[in-house]
Amino acid sequence: MRITFPKLKSRSWLLLVLFLLAASGSSFFAGLSFERARHLSSQQDEPITGWMSLNYVAHAYHVPSETLHQALGLEPFPPDRRTLKEIAEERGLPLDALRLRLEHAIDQSRRRSSPEGAAEAER
Numbered sequence: 001m002r003i004t005f006p007k008l009k010s011r012s013w014l015l016l017v018l019f020l021l022a023a024s025g026s027s028f029f030a031g032l033s034f035e036r037a038r039h040l041s042s043q044q045d046e047p048i049t050g051w052m053s054l055n056y057v058a059h060a061y062h063v064p065s066e067t068l069h070q071a072l073g074l075e076p077f078p079p080d081r082r083t084l085k086e087i088a089e090e091r092g093l094p095l096d097a098l099r100l101r102l103e104h105a106i107d108q109s110r111r112r113s114s115p116e117g118a119a120e121a122e123r
Contacts, residue, residue, distance in 0.1 A: 002023040048099045050085030057084070057102060071105030072098070 008016070046060055054072070058065035069076040072087065078089070088098045 012106065049103055050083060050088070050095050052084050053082065054080050054084070054087075057106075061106045063106050067105050067109045068102055071101050 048057055052060075054068045054074070055065050058068050065079065066076040069080065074087075076081055080098075082090075084098055084102075085095055088095045091098075
């Protein structure tokens with residue numbers, strides 16, 4: 001038994017190739033999206049870098065943005081949209097010093113909000 005394929009016109013071949021390209025591209029980008037979602041859902045904290053804003057850091061580290069504003073001596077309202085690098089430059093601080101202040105504030109906030117930290121604070 002011999003299998004024969006119907007002859008396709010050049011336009012049909014073009015449509016078939018375009019469909020296969022679109023399907024493979026969709027699969028590729030779906031894989032990228034899955035990997036990014038998996039990375040974001042992991043419990044590892046992203047390192048604080050200069051391109052981030054205070055609100056981004058607060059969201060990424062699950063702490064109130066007011067906590068971070070207070071750690072840097074900034075008013076929480078209106079929200080500060082500057083990057084950490086811009087804030088450090090305006091204050092004449094190295095970015096690492098600013099990062100350490102934020103990490104300390106994040107650590108303190110997490111200790112206060114955790115059940116173990118709340119028990120220690122009551123003692």
